[in-house]
Amino acid sequence: MRKTKLLATVVTTVATVVCGSFGAQAAWPDRPVTIIVPAGAGGGTDATGRLLAAQLKDIFGQNFNVVNQGQGGGVIGITSIVQAAPDGYTIGVLYNYAHYKELGQADFEVSSFTPIAQYNFDPAGFQVKADSPFKNITQALDAIKADPAKYNIACGGGCGGSWPLAVATLMYDWGVDLGKVNMIPGKGAAAAIQELAAGGVDVVPCSIPEAGPLIQAGKVLSLAVFGDKRLDAFPDIPTLQEETGKALSLGAWRGVVGPAGLPQDIADKLGAAVKKIYDSKQFQDAMTSRGFGLKWRDSKDFKAFMVNETTNVKVVIKALGL
CATH class of the missing domain: 3.40.190.10 (Periplasmic binding protein-like II)
Structure with missing residues (x-):
């Protein structure tokens, strides 16, 4: 009888730990999230990242802490995003990056990221x-x-x-x-x-x-x-x-990304949250009052845009002889 009770207690304890573990995963985010901004404080990328961070905190009930890493023209910050654990606790603001590889400064590819959403385009x-x-x-x-x-x-x-x-x-x-x-x-x-x-x-x-x-x-x-x-x-x-007569849209853009391999459920939660923020009057007014352009692309369209831009940048930089 004692052995039976002991076994039952062990099974219950293990089940509780396992279920608790799965519950913690399902509850993302259950602790603060870092947003890497590959630019110095005070610039446009920093300003838009902080606008997002404030409202992400309101949506998820956890701090989204902006960390500026503008060293190396942004290479350091983007590398931090790429090398982060794909657990949803480190994401970042990404901008025009395809030239780094073509200029021999880094080896970033579209596949290095989990595209979440584009929210900005400045022509x-x-x-x-x-x-x-x-x-x-x-x-x-x-x-x-x-x-x-x-x-x-x-x-x-x-x-x-x-x-x-x-x-x-x-x-x-x-x-x-x-x-x-x-x-x-x-x-x-x-x-x-x-x-x-x-x-x-x-x-x-x-x-x-x-x-x-x-x-x-x-x-x-x-x-x-x-x-x-x-x-x-x-x-x-x-x-x-x-x-x-040429329908070209060319300029600077910004979007939210995670490292490659970010779980789909977390990416979906982030995408929905960024869309909610993007559609809010608070965000729209803050962006336009600061002179930032607004452009929405969901994860699928953002990825396709990144692929197309990477191809175009490669061609143009080769033609420039840089």
Whole structure:
């Protein structure tokens, strides 16, 4: 009788531990979650990551703690996302990353991540000096195609970044010999725009809000926005499709990802939560008031977008000879 009771007690204890273990897994998240932001504090990626983190906390009842890792131009932070345990307790904000592999800086692939959702797209703009001979982007592209080496295009930062690759993609599509184009690296978009206004370069690809103060001051002219619609804040700047007939959306984007192998149920919970946040007036107002564009892609569409962008970036960087 004693042996029977002892055996029953052991079985009950084991069952409780096992069931408790499964219960803990089903209850994700049952502790704080880390959101890796592969950028420094105070920038756009950091700001949008913190907007998400605040509302994720409200939805799940756990802290979502933003950790900034902008070292190495973001390589350190993205590596932390890729190498994290796929348990849902480390996720991250990802942006244009495909150039790292092509430039020999990292080996990130689409398969390195579990895409959850894209929530942001900021279209590039094609900026020239106010008294530039180019009065529309078709005229500018034709001139660059005819004599690629004649014009200096300031990359802002490194020439593998989102803005220069946006204009390089457009020029490649236009038939420009990218190997002959003068793409000049610099110390950021703000410095490049100042150099443009001073006449030191001919073109600066960057976001239109970055060039906004000098556009409004009449010193810089933006010939096109690389999105599917005009910006509310700059309604006089036409889209690429309006000017060229090309339905291209090119620029910077941000989305939420986990490491490869993230369990589907956790990915689904995160995807549903990010969609709820994206649709909220609180998030929409916060993004637009800060000048961030809104773009929704669910996990499937986000993955397809990443695959397509990776292919395009590989082609363009090879053509640039970077």
